[in-house]
Amino acid sequence: MKKFLILLIMVIFLSGCVEKRIVDEINIAIASGFDPSDGDKKFKTTFLMQDFQEDMSVQNRTITSEGDVRREILIGSNRQSPSPVVVGGMRLTLFEKSIAKKGIKDYIDTYQRDATIGTRIFFATTEGKTEELLKGNYGPQGNGSFISDLIEHNIRQGDVPKTNLASFLQDYYQKGKDVYLPHIKKINDKNVDISGLMLFKGSKALYILPSDKMFYFKLLVDRYSKGEFTVSLEDGSEASVHSIISKHRLKMDKKDPLHLSIEINIKGNIKEYTGNKLNPKIIEAITKNLEEKVEKECIQLVKEFQEKEIDPVGIGAYYKTQIRGFDYEKWKQTYTDLSVDIKSDVEIIETGATY
Amino acid sequence: MVILMSIWDKFKKKNEDWKVLLKQSTDYQSTYYINKKTNNRFGFHFFSTLIDEQIIQESALPPLLNEEFKTLDDIKKIVPIADVQILEDTTKIEEKLLNGYVMITMDSDKKKYAFVAAQKEIVRSLSQPEIEFSVIGPKEAFVESIGQNLNLIRKRLPIKELISQEFTVGELSKTRVAVLHIEGLTNKENVDTVKQRLENIKIDSISDSSYIVELLSDNSNSLFPQLLDTERPDRVAAILAEGKIAIIVDGSPHVLIAPTTLIEFFSAFEDYFLNWIIASFFRLVRVFAVFFSILVTPIYVAALTYHFELVPADLLGTLVTSRRAIPLPPILEALFLELTIELLREAGARLPTKVGQTIGIVGGIVIGTASVEAGLTSNVLLIFVALGALASFTTPVYKMSNTIRVLRFPFLLFAQIWGMLGIVFCFCILTAHLLRLTSLGRPFLAPIYPLRIKDMKDSVIRSPLQNMSRRPSVLRTQNPYRFNSKKAKHNKDIDE
Numbered sequence: 081m082k083k084f085l086i087l088l089i090m091v092i093f094l095s096g097c098v099e100k101r102i103v104d105e106i107n108i109a110i111a112s113g114f115d116p117s118d119g120d121k122k123f124k125t126t127f128l129m130q131d132f133q134e135d136m137s138v139q140n141r142t143i144t145s146e147g148d149v150r151r152e153i154l155i156g157s158n159r160q161s162p163s164p165v166v167v168g169g170m171r172l173t174l175f176e177k178s179i180a181k182k183g184i185k186d187y188i189d190t191y192q193r194d195a196t197i198g199t200r201i202f203f204a205t206t207e208g209k210t211e212e213l214l215k216g217n218y219g220p221q222g223n224g225s226f227i228s229d230l231i232e233h234n235i236r237q238g239d240v241p242k243t244n245l246a247s248f249l250q251d252y253y254q255k256g257k258d259v260y261l262p263h264i265k266k267i268n269d270k271n272v273d274i275s276g277l278m279l280f281k282g283s284k285a286l287y288i289l290p291s292d293k294m295f296y297f298k299l300l301v302d303r304y305s306k307g308e309f310t311v312s313l314e315d316g317s318e319a320s321v322h323s324i325i326s327k328h329r330l331k332m333d334k335k336d337p338l339h340l341s342i343e344i345n346i347k348g349n350i351k352e353y354t355g356n357k358l359n360p361k362i363i364e365a366i367t368k369n370l371e372e373k374v375e376k377e378c379i380q381l382v383k384e385f386q387e388k389e390i391d392p393v394g395i396g397a398y399y400k401t402q403i404r405g406f407d408y409e410k411w412k413q414t415y416t417d418l419s420v421d422i423k424s425d426v427e428i429i430e431t432g433a434t435y
Numbered sequence: 436m437v438i439l440m441s442i443w444d445k446f447k448k449k450n451e452d453w454k455v456l457l458k459q460s461t462d463y464q465s466t467y468y469i470n471k472k473t474n475n476r477f478g479f480h481f482f483s484t485l486i487d488e489q490i491i492q493e494s495a496l497p498p499l500l501n502e503e504f505k506t507l508d509d510i511k512k513i514v515p516i517a518d519v520q521i522l523e524d525t526t527k528i529e530e531k532l533l534n535g536y537v538m539i540t541m542d543s544d545k546k547k548y549a550f551v552a553a554q555k556e557i558v559r560s561l562s563q564p565e566i567e568f569s570v571i572g573p574k575e576a577f578v579e580s581i582g583q584n585l586n587l588i589r590k591r592l593p594i595k596e597l598i599s600q601e602f603t604v605g606e607l608s609k610t611r612v613a614v615l616h617i618e619g620l621t622n623k624e625n626v627d628t629v630k631q632r633l634e635n636i637k638i639d640s641i642s643d644s645s646y647i648v649e650l651l652s653d654n655s656n657s658l659f660p661q662l663l664d665t666e667r668p669d670r671v672a673a674i675l676a677e678g679k680i681a682i683i684v685d686g687s688p689h690v691l692i693a694p695t696t697l698i699e700f701f702s703a704f705e706d707y708f709l710n711w712i713i714a715s716f717f718r719l720v721r722v723f724a725v726f727f728s729i730l731v732t733p734i735y736v737a738a739l740t741y742h743f744e745l746v747p748a749d750l751l752g753t754l755v756t757s758r759r760a761i762p763l764p765p766i767l768e769a770l771f772l773e774l775t776i777e778l779l780r781e782a783g784a785r786l787p788t789k790v791g792q793t794i795g796i797v798g799g800i801v802i803g804t805a806s807v808e809a810g811l812t813s814n815v816l817l818i819f820v821a822l823g824a825l826a827s828f829t830t831p832v833y834k835m836s837n838t839i840r841v842l843r844f845p846f847l848l849f850a851q852i853w854g855m856l857g858i859v860f861c862f863c864i865l866t867a868h869l870l871r872l873t874s875l876g877r878p879f880l881a882p883i884y885p886l887r888i889k890d891m892k893d894s895v896i897r898s899p900l901q902n903m904s905r906r907p908s909v910l911r912t913q914n915p916y917r918f919n920s921k922k923a924k925h926n927k928d929i930d931e
Contacts, residue, residue: 095852102765103743104758108751132752132759168744169751196744225748 108169110224113210121146138222168196180285199246207265239294241302256396317355321348349430490553518552569705581685591672608640611685644687664689678912694875703831715896724826733850741854757813766851
C-alpha cells in the first residue's frame with residue numbers, strides 16, 4: 081500500500097514534467113534553409129511548414145527570420161507563427177553556397193545536440209538563396225517532401241553518393257576524410273535539379289563537382305546498387321548499362337606505402353544498344369570501354385583532390401587503419417605525393433532477352 | 436462478530452432438530468403403508484421435488500407392499516434398486532434426504548433407517564461449445580451436472596489411473612467439487628495443493644466454478660485469471676494427459692484447469708486440429724492481437740500528444756487533417772471512443788440475443804460515423820479503436836479477453852501523463868506483475884520466464900504432435916515423456 085501511495089504521488093507530481101506537443105497544435109518545420117543575413121545579424125533562416133489541405137495536398141508556407149544563434153531564430157519564427165514551431169519533423173536542411181563556404185560547423189552542432197531531430201535527414205547546399213528555393217511550388221506533396229525525396233531516390237538509384245546526417249557527422253569527425261553534400265539548384269518555380277556535389281575541406285565548402293563527374297565520384301566513395309551508365313563505342317553506337325552494382329576497395333602496397341591502388345568492381349546489364357547485333361565481341365568492347373573510361377576519369381578525380389588537398393574518398397581514414405602509429409599531421413604532407421592507380425573490373429552479367 | 440457467532444450457533448441448534456425443520460417445507464412428505472403379509476407399518480419420507488416418483492411407484496413400493504419382510508435389512512433383498520443403504524447414524528439423515536434418497540422407516544425397527552436412491556436428475560442435454568467453438572473437432576460441451584461431465588471425461592480417458600476425488604464446498608450450497616488427476620503422472624504436490632486449498636475454503640455458497648477460480652488463485656487481486664476454464668471435454672482430457680489437474684464443480688458447465696500459464700490462454704483447442712503451421716500462424720496472430728489491442732490507442736495518444744517525430748512523414752498529413760476540427764485532446768478523444776466500445780460491449784452482453792444484434796449495428800454504424808461527422812473523434816482513431824476492440828476478441832478464453840480490455844486503460848492514462856515513457860513504465864509494471872504471478876505455485880509466465888526452450892514447442896507456436904514427446908517441464912510431472920519419440924518418428928511405407 082505504501083508503495084502504491086508513493087507511485088500515486090509520483091504520478092501526480094511528475095505529470096507536468098513532460099512538455100506536451102499535440103500534433104495539430106504545433107507547427108512542424110519539414111525543412112529549413114540558412115542564408116546570409118541581409119542586415120547585421122549572423123544569418124537568416126527560412127523554415128518550411130506544411131499546411132495540410134482537406135484533399136491531402138500540402139500547401140507550402142515559409143517563415144523567415146534573422147539571428148545570431150538558432151534559439152533566437154526560433155523565437156523570431158514563433159512571432160510569425162500561429163502555433164509553436166518545432167523542428168522534430170525536419171527532413172531536410174539547405175545551406176546557401178556562401179554560408180557553406182564560411183563553414184557549417186556552427187550549424188551542424190545543433191543538429192547533433194537536438195535529440196528530436198532524426199539522423200536520417202538530408203543536408204544539401206544550394207545555388208542561390210535557400211529562401212527562394214523553399215518558396216517554389218514543386219508538387220502536391222509539398223516542397224520539403226519533394227526535395228528530400230529527390231535526394232533520397234538519387235542516392236538509392238542515381239549518382240548521388242550516400243549522405244545523411246549520420247554519415248555526414250561520421251565523416252566530418254573522422255580524421256582523414258572530407259565531407260561532401262549534394263548541390264541543388266532551382267531551375268524555375270516548378271523544378272529543382274541536383275546540379276553537382278559540393279566538396280568540403282573541413283567544414284568549409286571548396287568547390288562543386290559537376291554532375292557528369294558524379295558517376296565516377298560515387299564509384300570511388302560509395303557503392304552502387306542500381307546505377308545507370310551509357311557507353312559510346314568507336315563505331316558510333318551507344319550501349320546503356322543498367323542495374324549497375326559496384327564495389328570499391330582501397331589497397332595499400334605493403335612494400336611501398338606511398339603507393340595506393342583502388343580496385344573498382346562493376347557489374348551491370350546491357351539494356352539498350354543502338355548498334356546492330358550484340359555479340360560477345362561488342363560486349364567485350366563495351367566492357368573495355370567502360371573500364372578505360374572509369375580508370376581515366378577516376379584517376380583524374382583523385383589527382384584533382386590531391387591538388388586541392390581534400391580527401392573525400394577517405395584515403396587518410398584507410399591509411400589510419402593500415403599503419404601503426406599513424407601521424408595525421410605528417411599524413412597531410414604525404415597525401416599530395418601519394419601515387420594512386422585505379423584498376424577497374426567490369427562484368428556484363430546479362431544482355432537482355434534476344435530473339 | 437460475537438452477535439454473528441451467536442446467531443450461527445442458534446441456527447445450528449435449530450438445524451439439529453431436523454424433523455421440525457423438514458416438516459416446514461411443503462415438499463417434504465411422509466407417507467405410511469402397511470405390508471400385506473406381515474401387517475407391519477412402514478413409512479416413506481422424502482422430498483417430492485428431489486426424487487423420481489416413478490422409481491418408488493414401480494420399483495420400491497410394490498415389493499414392499501406385497502412381499503414379506505420383517506426387518507429393514509430385508510429391504511435389500513426385495514427391492515430391485517442398486518443403491519439401498521441401511522444406516523443407524525441419525526446425522527446422515529438430512530444429507531441423504533437432501534440428496535434425493537427416500538428414507539424408509541419401520542415402526543418395529545426404529546433405530547435403523549433404510550435409504551433408497553431415487554434421485555431425479557434433470558440434466559440439460561449436451562450442446563455445442565459456445566465460447567470455445569471450433570469448426571472442426573468434437574462438438575460436445577460440458578453441462579451443469581458433475582456426473583454428466585465426469586462421464587464425458589472418463590469416456591475419453593478410460594484408464595483406472597484417472598482418479599476423481601470429491602469435496603463438498605460451501606456451508607449452505609454443499610457444492611460437489613471433483614478434483615481429477617492421473618495417478619503416477621500428475622505432480623503430487625500440485626494435487627495436494629488443490630486438495631488443501633479446497634478443504635480450506637470457507638464460504639457459504641458456490642454458484643459457479645468462477646468462485647473456485649477466485650478462491651483457489653494464488654493472487655486473487657490480479658487482473659489475470661490463474662486457472663483456465665474450459666467447456667470442452669476434449670481439452671480437459673488432453674490437459675489431464677499432459678499432467679495437469681482438472682476441477683469440476685457441480686452446477687457449472689466450465690471445468691477448471693490448473694496449473695496454467697499465460698500462453699495457454701491464447702491457444703484455442705482448435706489449434707490441435709489444424710495443420711501445425713497454420714495453427715502456429717493463428718497463434719502468432721493472436722499474440723500479436725493482444726499487444727496490438729493493448730497498445731494501439733495508448734501509442735496513438737502518446738505519439739499525438741508528445742512524440743510527433745514518431746509519426747512517419749507520409750502519415751502526418753492524414754493525422755493532422757483528421758484531427759484539425761476536433762476540439763478534444765487526443766486522450767479525451769481516445770477515452771470517448773474506448774468507453775463507447777465498452778458501452779456497446781456491455782449493452783450487447785446484457786441484452787437478449789435478438790436485441791443484442793441491433794446493438795452492433797447501432798454502435799458500429801451510427802455512433803462511429805456520427806461521431807466522426809460531428810467532429811468529436813478523428814476517423815483515424817476510430818479505425819484504431821475498432822481494430823483494437825476486434826483484436827481483443829480474438830483471445831479464445833473469455834476471461835482473458837476481458838482482462839485485455841481492461842488493461843488498456845492504465846496504459847492510456849500513463850500514455851497521457853508521460854507519453855512513450857509512461858507506456859514503457861506501465862509495461863514494466865505489467866511484466867513485473869506477470870513475473871511474480873504463479874498458478875498453484877507454478878510460474879505463470881513459463882516457458883518465457885523461466886525460459887524453457889523445450890516447452891516452447893507448444894507455446895506461441897504449435898509444433899507437430901510427433902515432436903512434442905515431452906510433457907511441459909514446468910509441471911514437473913512424474914513421467915516427463917508422453918511417448919517414445921524415437922519409435923514414433925518413422926512413418927514407413929507398407930512394403931518397407
